[in-house]
Amino acid sequence: MIPRFQLPAFFARAGRLFPQWPHAAGLALALNAAIAARLLPADSLALLEGRSFLVVVNDAGTRAAFTYGGGSFRPLLNFRSEPDLTFRANLSAFLRLLAREEDPDTLFFNRELSIEGDTELGLVVKNMLEAIELPKLPKFS
Amino acid sequence: MPSNRLPDLVCPAGSLPALKSAVDNGADAVYLGFKNNTNARNFAGLNFDEKALVDGIRYAHDRKKGVLLAINTFPQAGRTADWQRAVDAAADLGVDAVIMADLGLLDYANRRHPGLRLHLSVQGSATNFAAVNLAHQEFGIRRAVLPRVLTLGQVEHVIQNTPVEIEVFGYGSLCVMNEGRCWLSSYACGESPNTVGACSPAKFVEWKKKPGVMETRLNGILIDSRGDTESAGYPTLCKGRYEVNGNTYYAIEEPTSLNVLSILPDIVNIGVRAIKVEGRQRSPTYVAQVTRTLRAALDSLAAGAERYEVRQEWQSQLTRLSEGNQATLGAYSRPWR
Numbered sequence: 480m481i482p483r484f485q486l487p488a489f490f491a492r493a494g495r496l497f498p499q500w501p502h503a504a505g506l507a508l509a510l511n512a513a514i515a516a517r518l519l520p521a522d523s524l525a526l527l528e529g530r531s532f533l534v535v536v537n538d539a540g541t542r543a544a545f546t547y548g549g550g551s552f553r554p555l556l557n558f559r560s561e562p563d564l565t566f567r568a569n570l571s572a573f574l575r576l577l578a579r580e581e582d583p584d585t586l587f588f589n590r591e592l593s594i595e596g597d598t599e600l601g602l603v604v605k606n607m608l609e610a611i612e613l614p615k616l617p618k619f620s
Numbered sequence: 621m622p623s624n625r626l627p628d629l630v631c632p633a634g635s636l637p638a639l640k641s642a643v644d645n646g647a648d649a650v651y652l653g654f655k656n657n658t659n660a661r662n663f664a665g666l667n668f669d670e671k672a673l674v675d676g677i678r679y680a681h682d683r684k685k686g687v688l689l690a691i692n693t694f695p696q697a698g699r700t701a702d703w704q705r706a707v708d709a710a711a712d713l714g715v716d717a718v719i720m721a722d723l724g725l726l727d728y729a730n731r732r733h734p735g736l737r738l739h740l741s742v743q744g745s746a747t748n749f750a751a752v753n754l755a756h757q758e759f760g761i762r763r764a765v766l767p768r769v770l771t772l773g774q775v776e777h778v779i780q781n782t783p784v785e786i787e788v789f790g791y792g793s794l795c796v797m798n799e800g801r802c803w804l805s806s807y808a809c810g811e812s813p814n815t816v817g818a819c820s821p822a823k824f825v826e827w828k829k830k831p832g833v834m835e836t837r838l839n840g841i842l843i844d845s846r847g848d849t850e851s852a853g854y855p856t857l858c859k860g861r862y863e864v865n866g867n868t869y870y871a872i873e874e875p876t877s878l879n880v881l882s883i884l885p886d887i888v889n890i891g892v893r894a895i896k897v898e899g900r901q902r903s904p905t906y907v908a909q910v911t912r913t914l915r916a917a918l919d920s921l922a923a924g925a926e927r928y929e930v931r932q933e934w935q936s937q938l939t940r941l942s943e944g945n946q947a948t949l950g951a952y953s954r955p956w957r
C-alpha cells in the first residue's frame with residue numbers, strides 16, 4: 480500500500496530548481512516500452528498524434544512535458560506554451576494511481592487529481608492506461 | 621416470486637482488466653458493451669472490440685461467471701442495421717444475455733435469435749409490472765432492470781406480479797432517475813446517452829482552474845464553480861449548480877452515489893434476482909473495490925440475515941468511491957410517493 484502523504488513544501492521549492500527533462504524523459508521511456516510491448520492499442524495512440532501533454536506533480540514541484548508522434552513518445556524540452564492536456568496531482572496520488580490502488584474518477588471527485596485542457600483527450604489517455612493488463616507491464620528498473 | 625436465494629452480483633466492465641477485476645473479486649456476472657454507440661457508455665478508449673470480447677467471455681465462462689452485453693441505446697434513423705448487427709454479433713459470440721431498451725430491437729432479437737436470453741434495460745423505463753409483463757409476452761424478456769425511481773415497496777409489488785426476474789441498482793452514480801427519457805445533455809450539446817451513447821460527451825466538457833475555484837463548462841455553459849476543497853461529481857447538467865430565485869444551489873440533484881448496503885437484507889427478502897453496480901466508465905480498481913465490498917456484504921447476509929450488520933469499512937470504502945463523496949438510498953426509501 481502506498482500511504483497518502485504530501486511532500487513538505489520544501490520539496491516543491493527545491494524541485495523547481497532542478498532541470499525538468501529527466502522526468503519527462505523517464506515518462507516517455509516508460510510509455511515507449513509499453514508501446515513496444517504492444518500494451519497500448521493503435522486506435523487510441525492514433526488519437527494522441529501531435530498532441531502535447533503536461534504532468535505536474537504539485538508537491539514535488541516538478542513538471543514533465545511530452546508529446547506523441549510517429550509511433551513514439553518524446554519529452555518536450557523547455558516547453559513553454561499551453562499544452563493540449565494537463566494532469567495535476569500530488570506525488571502520492573500519482574503513485575497510488577499507477578499502482579492501481581486508486582481509481583482516477585475517485586481522485587477527481589476528491590479533488591486530488593485535476594485534468595485541464597482537451598477533456599476528450601484526457602479520457603482517451605485515462606482509458607488507454609486503464610486498459611493495460613498490469614501483470615504484463617514491463618519493468619523499467 | 622420471492623425466494624431467499626442470494627441475488628446475482630452484476631458488475632461493470634469497461635475493459636478486459638475491469639472484467640477480470642470483477643470476476644476475480646466475486647461478481648456473478650459482468651455487463652459490458654461494444655466499442656460503439658450501441659451502448660450508453662460510449663466513451664473514447666472504453667469498451668470491447670471483438671477480440672477483447674472473446675477473451676473476456678472465455679475468462680468469465682472458465683470461472684462459471686456470466687457475461688451480459690448491453691445494446692441499450694436507441695437505433696438512430698437510417699442506421700437500424702448497425703444495432704441489428706450488434707445483436708447478431710452478441711448471439712454469435714455466445715454471451716449469456718443481451719440488455720436492450722428499444723422495442724424494435726427486442727422484437728428483432730426475439731425473432732432472429734430465439735435462443736438468446738433478453739434483459740430489458742433500465743433505459744427501457746419499465747416501472748410497473750404491466751410494462752414488464754408486456755415485454756415478456758411480446759419479446760420473451762427473462763429479466764428487467766428497474767429504473768431508480770421506485771421505492772422498495774414498489775419494487776416488491778412488481779416482483780409479486782411478474783414471472784420476469786427483477787434486477788435493481790445497488791451501487792453507483794445516479795443518473796437522475798429519468799433513465800431512457802433524459803434529454804438534458806442534448807439540450808446543452810445536441811448529444812445524449814440515448815442518441816450517441818454518452819451523457820455530456822467529453823469533447824464538450826471543459827474544466828478550468830481559476831484562483832480558488834474550478835469552473836466546469838458544458839459546451840460553453842457554466843454548470844458549476846467549485847471551491848478548492850469542495851468535492852466534485854461528473855460534469856452532467858443534472859448535477860450542476862444553478863441560480864434559482866437568487867439562490868445558487870444543486871437545483872436538480874446533488875452529486876451523490878446510490879448505496880444500498882443498509883437495506884440489503886430487504887432487497888434480498890423481497891426476491892430481487894440481481895443487483896447491479898453502475899460504472900462501466902470507471903477503472904479496474906473501482907470495479908475491484910466495489911465488487912469486493914458488495915460480495916462481502918452478500919456473503920455475510922447468506923450467513924444469516926439476523927446477524928447482518930453494515931461494517932464500517934464497507935461503508936467508508938463505498939463512500940470514498942462515490943460522486944461528491946456522498947451516498948444515498950435514492951428513491952428506495954422515499955417517504956412520499
Ligand code: SF4
Binds near residue numbers: 804857
Ligand atoms: S443529465 Fe443526468 S439524468 Fe440526464 S442522462 Fe445525464 S446523468 Fe442521466
